[in-house]
Amino acid sequence: MLITLWSLMGTISGGEQRTLKHLSRHQGRVLHSLFDAVGNPAVWPLFLDQLVEATHSRSARLLILNGAADEVRHSFKVHIDDAAHRDYLDHYVNACPWRPELRHKPGGRLYSTYLDFSCRQPEFYRTEFYNDWARHLDIHHGVCGTVHAGPDLTVQLLIQRTGGQRHYSARETAAINTLIPHLRQAITLSRHLDAMNLELQATRVAARHGAPPFLVLDAQGLVRAASAGAVALVEQTPALALRQNQLRIMDRQLSDHFRQRLRRARTSKAAAAPPPPQTIRIPRPAQPPLHLIIAHLEPDRANMSLTLPDGHAVVFLHDPQHPPDLDLGLLTELFDLTAAEARTAAGIATGMTPEDIARDLGITVHTVRSQLKSTFRKTGTRRQSELAALLLTGPAARRAVAQGASGDNPAR
DSSP states (O other): OHHHHHHTTSOOOHHHHHHHHHHHHHHHHHHHHHHHHHHOGGGHHHHHHHHHHHTTOSEEEEEEEOTTSOSEEEEEEESSOHHHHHHIIIIITTTOTTHHHHTTSOSSSOEETTTSSSSOHHHHTTSHHIIIIIGGGTOOEEEEEEEEEOSSOEEEEEEEEOGGGOOOOHHHHHHHHTTHHHHHHHHHHHHHHHHHHHHHHHHHHHHHTTOOOEEEEOTTSBEEEEEHHHHHHHHHOTTEEEETTEEEESSHHHHHHHHHHHHHHHTOOTTSOOOOOEEEEEEETTEEEEEEEEEEEOOOGGGOOSSOOSOEEEEEEEOTTSOOEEOHHHHHHHHTOOHHHHHHHHHHHTTOOHHHHHHHHTOOHHHHHHHHHHHHHHHTOOSHHHHHHHHHTSTTEEOOGGGSOSOEEOOO
């Protein structure tokens, strides 16, 4: 079918004719692997491999970049060795002579590097990109373009040929571009699936923590998931608001503290021990402060397709007016606490002061502080807010389902 269409456009060279016939013959197989990749990220290299074979090419790369398209966050590649690909990502990606011009070209299609860019072939052969990187790989020609662009994510596809394979003609480029709408749809589906996977992960984390109200924030600080209980608490707190998928804190100083602690939680690496949960207290008129407890959430990259390369943060909302029940027996087992230390720790977690605990238990404040000191050492915390955050987001906290915190709703 493709060959009939291109025949109407004039004389076709033998090489073009073979490529167009071959692409038409294998298009179904390429599309099959493309949509398999939506649900299985491990299939993206297979899609690229079949695309390379179907277009008589050498290699291909799918780059997942930030919104400004100047930082590669993740990538898939075929037929380029790992060392050369690392060199490309570390330096040569922005040394490529076509990239500055590509930013200004309309997205949703690929462009022939030989025909559609102001950098002509003789000039390309004089560039650092060719002489220090591409020449050793026998990469002379390509088609490239932005296939998805958004405020937080850009996806670019690059397919390359050797010097002996000749450049991509206008007909070949147009034929390859018939696949791009399918690729764009697959990326959109992948992003939706990634968001659902993240929401499921957050739900599992929340369930392990006794299902407190929670928000999931991504690397840009956007709310990607929210429980019904969290949305209700935010709406009931004048100092908080959910606007344009962002959690807004009206007090500037508290907002700055929140962003700093959020950044610290998000940038924690999976290989390292995550930082202890951080707490921000949000004042409420005629009520105890609402506690925002910020914890690290490492996305399950094995089940993510194109997005979410960075760590996320879960913000648990604790309302002291509706404290959870803390299982004292489980606290003693988890942290090797004595029964007295567990009672003191539970009191701190539910908002009591050392003086309150001493009065309720009929002991001295000195005894309470001594128990706290021992509890800090055993739990690895340093202050009361850290201890409270640890216990309130831990398995010993038990909340009633009636709070409405267990129903997940994606943030809109």
